[in-house]
Amino acid sequence: MTETIYSFVLMFDVITFGAATRDVFLRSKAMELHREHGVMEACFVFGAKVAVEDIIFETGGGGTNNAVTFSRLGKLKTAVVTRIGGDASGEEIMRVLKREHIATPFVQRDRNGKTGYSTIILSREAERTILTYRGVSSQIDSAKIPWSKIKARLFHVSSLGGNLMLMEKIVDHAKKVNAKVFWNPGNGELAHGKAALAPILRKVDFVSLNREEAAVLTEKKLSDLGGIIKSMKKLSAHSIVTDGEKGAYSVSSEGVLHAPVMTISRLNLTGAGDAFTSAFALGYLMYGDPKTALSLGTLNATNVVHHMGAKSGILRHMPSKKEILEVKVKKASLK
Secondary structure: OOOOOOOOOOOEEEEEEOOOEEEEEEEOOOOOEEEEOOEEEEOOOOOOOOOOOEEEEEEEOHHHHHHHHHHHHOOOOEEEEEEEEOOHHHHHHHHHHHHOOEEOOOEEEEOOOOOEEEEEEEOOOOOEEEEEEOOOOOOOOHHHOOHHHOOEEEEEEOOOOOOHHHHHHHHHHHHHHOOEEEEOOOHHHHOOOHHHHHHHHOOOOEEEEEHHHHHHHHOOOOOOHHHHHHHHHHHOOEEEEEOHHHOEEEEEOOEEEEEOOOOOOOOOOOOHHHHHHHHHHHHHHHHOOHHHHHHHHHHHHHHHHOOOOOOOOOOOOOOOHHHHHOOOOEEOOOO
16 A cells, blocks of 8 residues: 555545554463562563463554554544554554555655564463563654645544644644544653643543553542542543553543443453553444443453454454443442
């Protein structure tokens, strides 16, 4: 796929913005976990040879993970804005995007740069540590984006490596082309602080954070879930707060809804957050209903944690009405 091929396309359903990485998953029995000062830890001895029972190569990164949900599950016309290097990892990412029917004219190729790479070390309990080399994945060049061709119903934005100028450009452009904006900021963006992020948050349609990230943004204690959610309600028109094994919350003028997690055996947690937020956005885009969106996000994330890799478990078909109703979404009462 080349930009020339897509030069006549006026409209996508969804365009995702964010990272693209090559991932390797290593599972080792040697990764024995223990809790120290409330934090789960594992130790390796330097100089030792550690046996690995399983190794799997995949692709990851929020930009491409989210795009796969929209294309595969939603069957929507999807494109991605990301940056890769001129190496074998970049070639593999392009191959996967094409296999998933994701348009690539907005993928930036840095022939002299290196593609982002992550090594995910997994325990038997599915806990993991991620060693991340960001490479060029956090260096999307706004000047090289053909903005006149960036048109969609939804812009879904994950971490941009802290580049708030690019985020502001995306938000301003969305207003010009009448696109909604769903934002899942990363640590680089959160490091700018609430004062810098608040003007952007007021302009986006949806923002999604996990509980730890939301606590940092709102400057509340992690234990104060009620305070976190009340503050998020003031910062954004519609917030999604995920809380690990405790489920997820949708926070808007319609109230606070809670979706519990579904009980299954967990194989891998990597990519579950992307699977949830992208499927929530897909559900809202298709049905306009936060309850259905929470259910769809939960089902997609549930399937991802049951597979190795961030993309392999993304659902291929829309769940039935019966499956949607199996997620017991209820109104939440928070102090």
